[in-house]
Amino acid sequence: MEFLSTSEVDIQKAAAALASGLLVAFPTETVYGLGADAFNVTALARVFQAKNRPRFDPLIIHIAEYAALSRIADIDSLNGESAERLSILSKHLWPGPLTLILPKRPALPDLATSGLPTAAVRFPSHPVAQKLIRYSTGAVAAPSANPFGYLSPTQAEHVKAQLGSRVDVIIDGGRATVGVESTVLDLSSGGRPRLLRPGGTPRERIEELIGAVEFSCGTSAGAAGAQETPVSPGQLKSHYAPRTPLVLCRRGELASLPDISGEGRLYFAPPAGKSQVLGGTTRVLSVNGDTTEAAANLFQMLHELDALELTRIRAEEAPTSGLGAAINDRLQRAEYACGNTCENAYENTRLP
Ligand code: TXA
Ligand code: MG
Numbered sequence: 001m002e003f004l005s006t007s008e009v010d011i012q013k014a015a016a017a018l019a020s021g022l023l024v025a026f027p028t029e030t031v032y033g034l035g036a037d038a039f040n041v042t043a044l045a046r047v048f049q050a051k052n053r054p055r056f057d058p059l060i061i062h063i064a065e066y067a068a069l070s071r072i073a074d075i076d077s078l079n080g081e082s083a084e085r086l087s088i089l090s091k092h093l094w095p096g097p098l099t100l101i102l103p104k105r106p107a108l109p110d111l112a113t114s115g116l117p118t119a120a121v122r123f124p125s126h127p128v129a130q131k132l133i134r135y136s137t138g139a140v141a142a143p144s145a146n147p148f149g150y151l152s153p154t155q156a157e158h159v160k161a162q163l164g165s166r167v168d169v170i171i172d173g174g175r176a177t178v179g180v181e182s183t184v185l186d187l188s189s190g191g192r193p194r195l196l197r198p199g200g201t202p203r204e205r206i207e208e209l210i211g212a213v214e215f216s217c218g219t220s221a222g223a224a225g226a227q228e229t230p231v232s233p234g235q236l237k238s239h240y241a242p243r244t245p246l247v248l249c250r251r252g253e254l255a256s257l258p259d260i261s262g263e264g265r266l267y268f269a270p271p272a273g274k275s276q277v278l279g280g281t282t283r284v285l286s287v288n289g290d291t292t293e294a295a296a297n298l299f300q301m302l303h304e305l306d307a308l309e310l311t312r313i314r315a316e317e318a319p320t321s322g323l324g325a326a327i328n329d330r331l332q333r334a335e336y337a338c339g340n341t342c343e344n345a346y347e348n349t350r351l352p
Pocket of ligand 2: 143
């Protein structure tokens with residue numbers, strides 16, 4: 001595994017590696033991605049293997065210019081309303097943390113979409129990601145660069161610690177600024193758009209532009225007729241989880257609980273009158289109680305707490321506005337991962 005910088009020469013080197021079929025972890029504004037050429041089936045297979053990711057969980061294809069969209073998605077097959085929504089959203093929110101589900105082009109390998117008739121497309125705003133995509137093949141499949149089910153990486157060091165030699169190249173672009181994955185919105189059905197994953201673009205912003213969207217978290221028959229395949233496999237309840245069991249509390253509840261030794265705390269905002277206990281095993285997502293700042297710190301602080309070998313992490317819910325919905329979604333899944341059906345999502349998918 002080779003570490004590269006964000007210098008022009010290094011990005012070109014990484015792009016050449018990617019184009020030749022190697023796996024390149026790279027920074028985006030949301031989290032680090034594990035990139036492979038979207039049209040190279042062998043490279044795609046290595047992505048699933050490196051992450052220990054089930055083949056039924058499709059990848060997001062990253063582009064760096066709007067014109068590349070037509071290589072991946074069959075946008076001519078969209079009905080008038082969906083085409084209009086695509087045009088508005090791509091004009092206002094691309095590049096940025098929004099992934100759109102669209103009908104797939106037959107030439108895009110089925111492995112990238114796990115056999116679904118649709119493809120997930122994202123145009124990241126991170127300049128390093130854009131250069132890497134442009135200098136390589138123009139279409140880069142990239143899931144978050146973490147073992148399946150575990151916390152997403154917001155720093156190059158997280159990728160190194162979690163995937164190590166399973167990656168060929170890591171571009172170190174510092175900390176991801178948004179901090180939670182992109183919002184996933186399905187425009188493929190022709191009906192009302194469905195929000196499949198809350199993420200870095202707030203639902204409110206999308207609804208301002210195209211009107212009401214449906215929040216969809218059910219299951220349906222998906223790839224290859226699998227009965228329990230979620231509409232979006234990222235909806236698997238046990239996901240985005242630290243190794244340490246996490247328990248979620250309502251806002252304000254956490255500060256009133258007695259301190260228990262060996263337990264960590266993750267506050268959304270500073271608890272009144274408790275500033276002296278911060279640090280150590282306690283973190284605060286946002287000093288100003290702001291959901292954007294909190295999202296940027298979420299995975300970073302969970303990584304920090306997870307490294308402390310605590311018996312439990314108690315986390316406080318965020319308000320539901322702005323990026324709060326994405327924060328709560330990740331915390332709820334982390335809590336679920338430690339709960340009844342899975343002893344621990346990471347244990348169940350531990351790398352050999
Ligand atoms: O911010 C992000 O989106 C990051 C960075 C690296 O771009 N990527 C990311 O990828 O979060 P990943 O693989 O961890 O999550 C992709 C999500 C999954 O929930 C997957 O099930 C969903 O997108 N997805 C991909 N293709 C889909 C499709 N055709 N239909 C429905 N959901 C799809
Ligand atoms: Mg992921």
